[in-house]
Amino acid sequence: xxxxxxxxxxxxxxxxxxxxxxxxxxxxxxxxxxxxxxxxxxxxxxxxxxxxxxxxxxxxxxxxxxxxxxxxxxxxxxxxxxxxxxxxxxxxxxxxxxxxxxxxxxxxxxxxxxxxxxxxxxxxxxxxxxxxxxxxxxxxxxxxxxxxxxxxxxxxxxxxxxxxxxxxxxxxxxxxxxxxxxxxxxxxxxxxxxxxxxxxxxxxxxxxxxxxxxxxxxxxxxxxxxxxxxxxxxxxxxxxxxxxxxxxxxxxxxxxxxxxxxxxxxxxxxxxxxxxxxxxxxxxxxxxxxxxxxxxxxxxxxxxxxxxxxxxxxxxxxxxxxxxxxxxxxxxxxxxxxxxxxxxxxxxxxxxxxxxxxxxxxxxxxxxxxxxxxxxxxxxxxxxxxxxxxxxxxxxxxxxxxxxxxxxxxxxxxxxxxxxxxxxxxxxxxxxxxxxxxxxxxxxxxxxxxxxxxxxxxxxxxx
Amino acid sequence: xxxxxxxxxxxxxxxxxxxxxxxxxxxxxxxxxxxxxxxxxxxxxxxxxxxxxxxxxxxxxxxxxxxxxxxxxxxxxxxxxxxxxxxxxxxxxxxxxxxxxxxxxxxxxxxxxxxxxxxxxxxxxxxxxxxxxxxxxxxxxxxxxxxxxxxxxxxxxxxxxxxxxxxxxxxxxxxxxxxxxxxxxxxxxxxxxxxxxxxxxxxxxxxxxxxxxxxxxxxxxxxxxxxxxxxxxxxxxxxxxxxxxxxxxxxxxxxxxxxxxxxxxxxxxxxxxxxxxxxxxxxxxxxxxxxxxxxxxxxxxxxxxxxxxxxxxxxxxxxxxxxxxxxxxxxxxxxxxxxxxxxxxxxxxxxxxxxxxxxxxxxxxxxxxxxxxxxxxxxxxxxxxxxxxxxxxxxxxxxxxxxxxxxxxxxxxxxxxxxxxxxxxxxxxxxxxxxxxxxxxxxxxxxxxxxxxxxxxxxxxxx
Numbered sequence: 001x002x003x004x005x006x007x008x009x010x011x012x013x014x015x016x017x018x019x020x021x022x023x024x025x026x027x028x029x030x031x032x033x034x035x036x037x038x039x040x041x042x043x044x045x046x047x048x049x050x051x052x053x054x055x056x057x058x059x060x061x062x063x064x065x066x067x068x069x070x071x072x073x074x075x076x077x078x079x080x081x082x083x084x085x086x087x088x089x090x091x092x093x094x095x096x097x098x099x100x101x102x103x104x105x106x107x108x109x110x111x112x113x114x115x116x117x118x119x120x121x122x123x124x125x126x127x128x129x130x131x132x133x134x135x136x137x138x139x140x141x142x143x144x145x146x147x148x149x150x151x152x153x154x155x156x157x158x159x160x161x162x163x164x165x166x167x168x169x170x171x172x173x174x175x176x177x178x179x180x181x182x183x184x185x186x187x188x189x190x191x192x193x194x195x196x197x198x199x200x201x202x203x204x205x206x207x208x209x210x211x212x213x214x215x216x217x218x219x220x221x222x223x224x225x226x227x228x229x230x231x232x233x234x235x236x237x238x239x240x241x242x243x244x245x246x247x248x249x250x251x252x253x254x255x256x257x258x259x260x261x262x263x264x265x266x267x268x269x270x271x272x273x274x275x276x277x278x279x280x281x282x283x284x285x286x287x288x289x290x291x292x293x294x295x296x297x298x299x300x301x302x303x304x305x306x307x308x309x310x311x312x313x314x315x316x317x318x319x320x321x322x323x324x325x326x327x328x329x330x331x332x333x334x335x336x337x338x339x340x341x342x343x344x345x346x347x348x349x350x351x352x353x354x355x356x357x358x359x360x361x362x363x364x365x366x367x368x369x370x371x372x373x374x375x376x377x378x379x380x381x382x383x384x385x386x387x388x389x390x391x392x393x394x395x396x397x398x399x400x401x402x403x404x405x406x407x408x409x410x411x412x413x414x415x416x417x418x419x420x421x422x423x424x425x426x427x428x429x430x431x432x433x434x435x436x437x438x439x440x441x442x443x444x445x446x447x448x449x450x451x452x453x454x455x456x457x458x459x460x461x462x463x
Numbered sequence: 464x465x466x467x468x469x470x471x472x473x474x475x476x477x478x479x480x481x482x483x484x485x486x487x488x489x490x491x492x493x494x495x496x497x498x499x500x501x502x503x504x505x506x507x508x509x510x511x512x513x514x515x516x517x518x519x520x521x522x523x524x525x526x527x528x529x530x531x532x533x534x535x536x537x538x539x540x541x542x543x544x545x546x547x548x549x550x551x552x553x554x555x556x557x558x559x560x561x562x563x564x565x566x567x568x569x570x571x572x573x574x575x576x577x578x579x580x581x582x583x584x585x586x587x588x589x590x591x592x593x594x595x596x597x598x599x600x601x602x603x604x605x606x607x608x609x610x611x612x613x614x615x616x617x618x619x620x621x622x623x624x625x626x627x628x629x630x631x632x633x634x635x636x637x638x639x640x641x642x643x644x645x646x647x648x649x650x651x652x653x654x655x656x657x658x659x660x661x662x663x664x665x666x667x668x669x670x671x672x673x674x675x676x677x678x679x680x681x682x683x684x685x686x687x688x689x690x691x692x693x694x695x696x697x698x699x700x701x702x703x704x705x706x707x708x709x710x711x712x713x714x715x716x717x718x719x720x721x722x723x724x725x726x727x728x729x730x731x732x733x734x735x736x737x738x739x740x741x742x743x744x745x746x747x748x749x750x751x752x753x754x755x756x757x758x759x760x761x762x763x764x765x766x767x768x769x770x771x772x773x774x775x776x777x778x779x780x781x782x783x784x785x786x787x788x789x790x791x792x793x794x795x796x797x798x799x800x801x802x803x804x805x806x807x808x809x810x811x812x813x814x815x816x817x818x819x820x821x822x823x824x825x826x827x828x829x830x831x832x833x834x835x836x837x838x839x840x841x842x843x844x845x846x847x848x849x850x851x852x853x854x855x856x857x858x859x860x861x862x863x864x865x866x867x868x869x870x871x872x873x874x875x876x877x878x879x880x881x882x883x884x885x886x887x888x889x890x891x892x893x894x895x896x897x898x899x900x901x902x903x904x905x906x907x908x909x910x911x912x913x914x915x916x917x918x919x920x921x922x923x924x925x926x
Binding site (some may be wrong): 003005007024025026027043044045069071072084095099100101102103106123124126127130132136138139140141143146150153155157158159160161162163164165172174175176177178179181184189192198199200201205212215216217218219220221222227228232234243244245252253298371395415416419420421422423424425426427438442452453454456458459460461462463 | 487489490535563565566587601607609621623624625628635637638641647661662664680681695697706716721747858884885915922923
């Protein structure tokens, strides 16, 4: 008999009523009395379990009703609709065979475990309800990102992970090497001889695909990246990981306003797509992780995002009477407390803050007419703060060169980036969205370690 | 006036007949006579250019007809259908404004350039016909991969790039470090003190996400990875890159046959999807890159892949009378010449070769009853050789432990992988498909450096 997936049974249970089916999966719970038992099975295809009713007429009744959790089974039986119970159907077993055994020391017993404990068994935690929901939502959200861009004709650009350049002069980088670190080769002057390294030069893991993506945008007009990105920052917080996934769209013939339109569209699309395609998981999160989740997401999906300038934002914050840990004045980088105040207390919805002082932003952001601010915009959302950062890119070769010099960067390192401005430059804009940030926002999960299957953070690269 | 994308004009040109539109894009060619000129523009949204007809009544006629290639323009004009020409329509210009200038030293002039030369201007080559076609097909094929798996309920698993483990004991790895390489810290015994490194241990870039994907498959049943993978191998060939993208599906409750069905389905799906969604690009490849391309792809998309055992394959090769560079006998690893002979001369279609000798395959492949071979299968395709490798995974804890010891690996390093066998193991299978391999196959491009936007190979990490 062909195996039927549990997802299919749930989606079309009436079609299967009183029919015989075969399923396979892992035991989640076992309850038994003398003459019958209930075995809940999860087959991986669906968030919810199926209840198997086992009667003592079954050959191996005794064995089955004593099985350790996570034993894998094949079950043949009849689908019985149960309209009055919580679950819409159950399966009355005719035959159960044990595919793989488990053990009574299985670490995921049916009790509450802390998220901290579950991180120590990252190889097993996808089998728990929480992580089954998180990682399936991660998959669905990733697909939503691709779908959003592909349907609009954006080209998916795989920008390199290994890089000889340091995009923003910002993030700390991981060095990559095949040199013998026990005996690092040195040149005459005692400097490391990178000419002997794999690439014949110093290389690092990328902190951003943006500069490469700009090359692609000036050919394909609209492109996006979606891939792993790295920061060797020693920040042991709930929001930082050394390895995370970023989405970095770049659009030619596009101004700041166009970027904001696309980013707003993307955030709403991903939220709506997950709500529509993972209703069971989202119900779980809003019951067990964050009661206010659905309201917050529906609010975001259905409101027009606000747009204010940095100067207006500073003005609001200065006059609001709130005591902040970091005092506010024009020129400072907004802190999470400021961002959250603006979006949660003042606007009560997502807002873009635009036109930041040039001195707190990267060299490639387009200088505004005022000579003081740049055409940058960050998207702030209630409960989290910043989730998107982007800007119009400086397309004027002379202005860009001057900015590179002002920032103390080496023009030579950016020769190809500068050439983009020499040969048919256009206004163009782009942004970066941390994929884990939006996942945390959608699931209500508050630690980045819990939205990445095998997280890499300071001091931790297990599994 | 709103900008219309060239793709839309091509797809629905009759709708736009005699209407005024505005487009923006980059100059590809300029031809002029005294009283009129033709400017071909590409706007990035579509493979083909649009011809702009410029008459001398236009204000800036003289300037426009002398523009350097790659100047960016905004054009307003009337769409005129041209049913008798090669192009279905042209635009009669009413107004042309220059958005960004270019220069007469623009390196991509309208003459044939070698692929080698184009690699030295990787920041500009996406603007050439060849790379415009390659990278758009790359994007479309990537989406096809996601679509294929998502529609079947596979969960997309983002397995880690940074790893403390060495999956196959096979590929050379890149070491990752934040240690000061000028003064590498050592412990009492003079060994490198990795406890001071970022992760407090030695870490490398992953050569395969498989072992992590298996953890996910034993929770979600069907999963796939799709992300960058690394090999620090000093092989300067047309088929090897240090950084490439891999697709690694893993399926629980699945035997070797099931993996082959899924892999066959995937390859056919991606080919058909690209043929349907990039017809202009595919026409270009079959005209200018590989005349036999369409026949080969249609053959693959529509034939049932053959399946023979390694032992049968060796038998055929031994008896065929062909002189091979590497002689054939049972036990050898098949070389590309053997693989191509089988698939091109004998079967004339893709074939899976199954059940290889255990000594030439990885420790995690399931040992067959004969004790000599493993349940592995490689997919060989005409013109290329191997493009997929996969196997049923060894699910029996005792057999797996014995294989790890036989191979001289350290059991301790695999504690979590072994635990998957302890807690509800099932038959399961998976495979790896090199994304660039299938792109080379689909486009006819013969060097891996030309299907990756910014390739990383031995001695080369430019841009």
